[in-house]
Amino acid sequence: MPQFPLPPGSTIGVLGGGQLGRMLAEAASRLGFDVAVLEREADSPAGRVCARLIVAAYDDGEGLRALAEAADVVTFEFENVPAASVAQLAQFGAEVAPGARALAVAQDRFDEKTFLNANGCPTVAFAAASTAAEAIDAVARIGVPALMKTRREGYDGKGQSWVKDVADAGRIFEALGGARVIVEAAAPFVRELSVIAARGRDGEVAVYPLGENQHENGVLRRTSAPADISPPTAAEAERIAARILDGLDYVGVIGVELFEMADGSLLVNEIAPRVHNTGHWTQDGCQVDQFEQHIRAVAGWPLGPTDAIARIEMLNLLGDEAGAWRSLAAEPATRVHLYGKRAAKPGRKMGHVNRVRPL
The missing domain is CATH 3.30.1490.20 (ATP-grasp fold, A domain)
Structure with missing residues (x-):
């Protein structure tokens, strides 16, 4: 088993080669880590920025063995990784973070809400x-x-x-x-909020300011952060995040989607045991973004500061909207993040922009 904290030069394994895996790989590289990605496709966003790409199905035994042997710790970019794959990685001697319990809870919506209620987190x-x-x-x-x-x-x-x-x-x-x-x-909520939080291997918890989210056709369109909320609502969101993280004995970054009710109380909609779309604002709005924070946590490093250093409107670029990169890049207060996907399909997340304003 690896000894934590992992020193620079160690290898972080990532299950999944999409945009979240790409941004995790970029963050790990800044900290001096190599990244090994297991992905089904030979040409993927994360596969083109990592040190080693293993092309295999997520449940392919030989591919999982290769990833376990290459990596000092393995994480994942999406929660629908087969639970059996995580079990196989463990059999091959890999350290996986977040752990199997977090994955199992998040993969079943009934189990998820049952867990939340049992840990004092209200839901519908x-x-x-x-x-x-x-x-x-x-x-x-x-x-x-x-x-x-x-x-x-x-x-x-x-x-x-x-x-x-x-x-x-x-x-x-x-x-x-x-x-x-x-x-x-049905939840008669006033607005949807989300909180991005992290827990380290020593149990330290770090919580980012809340974001306010707007969806179109079931897909996240924009997040504005820090959200304009009352101190009691912020404190309740932090309490909810800490209870979830501790209840799962979690290591890494988690996204928690919340409904704010008319009286300021919060209901948990769902959790995502990974870095999250609603946390992309942290890339330009915080000293340490969610991707670096996740790498710090799984590698056993101290967690970084989560204070906002700017106000951000994060806008997802869907389909051919990413083709406007030239005009977006010309906006002085706009930071462009493109995912390197080859085909711009309608509704597909091709990138995002963070529009930056002073606090």
Whole structure:
């Protein structure tokens, strides 16, 4: 097993070669680490900036063995990594952070909300269903309108549907594939907030200022940070983040999406056991951004400061919007972050910009 803290020159392994893996690799490089990426595609955003690329499926035994042998610690860029892959990495002697429990909790929406409630983090009312009849019963108990989601997978608005009439619940269950679902009560929230937080190997917790998020068609469009919130709301968000991190014995950066209610109270919508889109503002708004913070945490280094040094509006560039790079780069207060993806598909996240204003 590796000895922490890892010295510069050590190798960080990353499962996944997308934009989050790319930005993790760039952050690790600044700290003197090499990065080994396991990714299914030979030409990927992270694969082109890492020291070593292992081209294999996420559940390929030989690929996982190669990653375990190459890396001193392994992390992942998205939460839908097969749990069996993490178990295999451990069998091969790899240290994986965040750990398997965080991954398992975040991969099942019912388990996630059950965990949150058990750790004193409030959510909307919810119920599970495995059949069309159970889905009808769950919606009847929760009340309409209700949001029905597949318990596993699904992101950016996929794998979910609103139920406006109990009589439609069975049909919607079947339309979602007949898989196990969670039925959630509607949340009459004022706005969506998010908090990015980190926990080190020594249990130290660092929390970034909250961001305010706006979505379009189920996809994050912009985050403004630091959000204009009251001190009690900020303190509650920090309490929630700390309880989640400690409850999972977590190591690394986590994203926590929150609903702010009319009275200023907060409900947890969901957690993401990784660096998060709503934390991209930290790249130009904080001394140590979320990507460097994650590398520090998994490598056993001290966590960095999280204070904001600027106000940021982060705007996702979707599809061919990234083609406006020339005009965006000409804006003095705009910082352009492009992901190096080859094909600009409609709705695909191709990059983001951070528009910087003084605090």
